[in-house]
Amino acid sequence: MFASCSNNDMYDANVVNQNTVKSYEQQFVEAFGPVSETQSWDFTASAKASTRGDEQSTVVWNTKPHGSNFFAFVDDDFEGVKEQVESAAVVDWKPYASMTIHPVYAKGTGDDYAYHTVGVKFNGQDKLINYLFTVNAKDNTWYSGLGKASGTNNLNFNTGREIDSEDMMGVEGFYWYAVVTPSATDASGIAKDAEIWNNLEQHKLTTCKLFTVNNRQYVAFDCNGDEDYSDLICLLENYEVKEAEIVSEVAKRYMMEDLGSVGDFDFNDCVVDLTKTTWSDGKVETKGVVRALGGILDITILIDGKQVWSKNGQEGLDVKTMYNTTSIDKNAVYGEFDASDWQPSENNISFAVKGENAQVVEIEFPETGSIPQMVAVKAGHDWMTERSRVPSIDWFK
Numbered sequence: 368m369f370a371s372c373s374n375n376d377m378y379d380a381n382v383v384n385q386n387t388v389k390s391y392e393q394q395f396v397e398a399f400g401p402v403s404e405t406q407s408w409d410f411t412a413s414a415k416a417s418t419r420g421d422e423q424s425t426v427v428w429n430t431k432p433h434g435s436n437f438f439a440f441v442d443d444d445f446e447g448v449k450e451q452v453e454s455a456a457v458v459d460w461k462p463y464a465s466m467t468i469h470p471v472y473a474k475g476t477g478d479d480y481a482y483h484t485v486g487v488k489f490n491g492q493d494k495l496i497n498y499l500f501t502v503n504a505k506d507n508t509w510y511s512g513l514g515k516a517s518g519t520n521n522l523n524f525n526t527g528r529e530i531d532s533e534d535m536m537g538v539e540g541f542y543w544y545a546v547v548t549p550s551a552t553d554a555s556g557i558a559k560d561a562e563i564w565n566n567l568e569q570h571k572l573t574t575c576k577l578f579t580v581n582n583r584q585y586v587a588f589d590c591n592g593d594e595d596y597s598d599l600i601c602l603l604e605n606y607e608v609k610e611a612e613i614v615s616e617v618a619k620r621y622m623m624e625d626l627g628s629v630g631d632f633d634f635n636d637c638v639v640d641l642t643k644t645t646w647s648d649g650k651v652e653t654k655g656v657v658r659a660l661g662g663i664l665d666i667t668i669l670i671d672g673k674q675v676w677s678k679n680g681q682e683g684l685d686v687k688t689m690y691n692t693t694s695i696d697k698n699a700v701y702g703e704f705d706a707s708d709w710q711p712s713e714n715n716i717s718f719a720v721k722g723e724n725a726q727v728v729e730i731e732f733p734e735t736g737s738i739p740q741m742v743a744v745k746a747g748h749d750w751m752t753e754r755s756r757v758p759s760i761d762w763f764k
Contacts, residue, residue: 441511465609482550484544
């Protein structure tokens with residue numbers, strides 16, 4: 368599809384005028400035959416993202432009483448823990464892990480008692496599952512297990528949890544959260560503080576401080592958003608993180624004709640790869656790589672109408688020079704860019720081509736049954752050397 372970026376009709380463009388377009392279309396039919404009205408120019412079979420079902424996954428969340436030696440180190444570690452809470456680096460909290468975790472220290476956040484809570488939430492089997500553990504603290508005072516640390520009050524909850532959330536990787540709607548609430552939750556996990564508890568997604572636990580004191584590992588949580596990481600500090604045992612895995616990857620190679628040389632049909636004036644990778648932890652990365660530039664006109668790549676790369680803006684490239692279309696290196700890289708707005712099913716990529724007289728024409732992905740100036744093929748597909756016509760439409764498959 369050809370679209371002029373000026374306010375004039377596209378066939379009035381100085382570079383791609385009506386006669387040029389008609390000539391291109393006529394020569395295309397002569398070379399490849401009439402185009403079927405059902406002919407799609409997307410020759411890829413898009414991968415369907417695989418998402419693990421909630422009914423196949425669960426969280427192990429068992430009460431874990433502390434061992435007989437639990438209190439022996441509470442006093443010994445307290446000053447070191449306070450120092451690390453102040454100085455340790457903030458890191459990402461890894462949501463998919465197995466561990467035994469014991470609340471050991473907490474610092475109050477206000478004049479009244481409040482409940483400092485960390486938990487996990489997900490939807491499964493048509494019911495809400497919400498696991499949590501809570502400590503009670505007040506008025507900026509430090510608390511520790513059974514008041515063992517000098518200068519602290521009794522921590523009003525110190526039973527630990529054995530947690531395994533590794534199997535939740537890829538489950539939609541799963542997350543950890545951290546909150547401070549004025550009132551306690553009841554046994555079913557439904558709290559009286561509805562505004563907070565009905566909007567837990569706004570309190571997702573994404574960061575923490577991890578550190579070691581006297582060869583014991585601790586994690587410090589920020590439950591109220593003040594970023595002091597003293598609201599709840601827990602001992603970690605047997606802490607193992609499951610790294611994210613790729614759950615789906617969709618990749619397409621787009622090959623384009625800029626009409627700088629009508630009728631060669633080598634579809635190598637710009638060859639660009641787009642890849643959308645989805646990870647089991649929910650992260651999505653979409654990347655573009657320019658592989659070849661067989662044209663001598665300036666080309667700008669747009670994703671969903673937004674400029675993401677241009678030939679004249681790429682250091683080391685000359686607009687008038689062709690790249691990687693004589694002796695082809697399929698691993699060559701002539702530019703990389705973020706393509707976060709790319710929707711594979713919509714093929715929302717376009718090319719803005721600037722002619723000799725600065726007239727810009729935008730090349731959009733062709734509609735089914737039209738004469739193409741761009742095609743989408745599977746990742747890894749070959750492209751033609753310069754002025755070598757693609758042998759047939761089936762060659763794109």
